[in-house]
Amino acid sequence: MGQGSIFFLKRPYLVAAIFLALLTSVFAFSVLEIGGEDALTRYQHGLPLRVGYALEAPFVMLDADGDVTGEAPEVLRHVLHTLGLEHVVWLHGDFGSLIRELESGRIDIIAAGMFVTAKRRERVLFSRPTALIRPGLLVRRGNPLNLLSLTDFSSQSGARLAVIDGSIEQQQAHAAGVPGRRVKFFPDEVSAMAALRAGQTDGLLLSAVSLRYLIDRDDAEAFELVAAQTEQAPGAPAFAFRRQDSRLHEQVDQALASFIGSAEHLQLVEKFGFVASDLPRATEESER
Structure with a gap:
């Protein structure tokens, strides 16, 4: 037995510490690898989709039980259900911080009645709009x-x-x-x-x-x-995704295509004060 082996046998606590450090490093590397993948891959690894929201009724609010509801969450829930994506957590933030939270990887989707703008499109992927708002x-x-x-x-x-x-x-x-x-x-x-x-x-x-x-x-x-007398076109709220999450964006957008503007869509959101004239046609793209 060499001197190195005798050294470690005399210091079993050191062996345990080194083993624990190596195990922690491997675990951390695995987490980083998962974190670096897109949202759908993370979901396949058993991690939830993280949806960021800010409170602005009737787009987003809390019900009597403290659960997240409103136009944006209910439409997103419907679409994710059709896609078989049921494992979702809801994370609250100030409206002005949501895009930063998305870009940093702390959330995967923004569901907050966020309007599509050219400036925001430089940073995120938007779905087709879920409403037309004046x-x-x-x-x-x-x-x-x-x-x-x-x-x-x-x-x-x-x-x-x-x-x-x-x-x-x-x-x-x-x-x-x-x-x-x-x-x-x-x-x-x-x-x-x-x-x-x-x-x-x-x-x-x-x-x-x-x-x-x-x-x-x-x-x-x-x-x-x-x-308010403005010359602006109606606002177009939509869901926002990280630019690298194109797969999730495309799947959600395709599921929205046949739902937006339908009778089922109106029935879902009319309890939040939306009327038929507030909804885009099913084929309307997010051009705003």
Whole structure:
């Protein structure tokens, strides 16, 4: 027996430590290898699909039991079920951080009523849109500043506009020339409506379907919904995927093709305030 063998026999704890270190390294390497693969391969290894969401009713909300529901989760659940992808976990985040979470690999799909834009398309793959959404402007009852359009927030020096941070409405406000100092950012519609109710802002720019849903279930007497006069085309919310997850993106998009705009689709989402005119035709692609 050599001196090296005697050395290890006298120090069994050292042998155990080295063995444990080697085992940990192998396990870590395996995890990294799985993490480097696309979402469908990870799913085949027994790992769940991770869906990121942000709360904005009626696109995403929590039901009485605390489960994630709303237009986006229910449509995605339906599609994943048809694809046999049932092992799913839902991860909450601020809307403005969801694309970063997707790019970093912490989530696999965004289901949050996120609108398709050219800038976002540079970073993610979008499915075909699940709805066509027009903007709305929420003000306090009586509309004390007579705010009827985004241009009113530019012409009236004291008018303050609330938007959800990272939302398409934030971009619309900028495109309409609303001064940045008059735009207030909020992480979700609940905090934005609370600020409007408290007089900290004078209007909330959000999708009309979201605002209709919110005032129907909140203090309808405190608010008034006016049509936001913008030249923007209707927004097109869709599911977002990492660019390397083209297989998952294609499978979901193909499953959506025959579902979007169907009677079954309308029946699924009408409880969230969506009507037939809010839905694209089944063959309509996400060109927005």
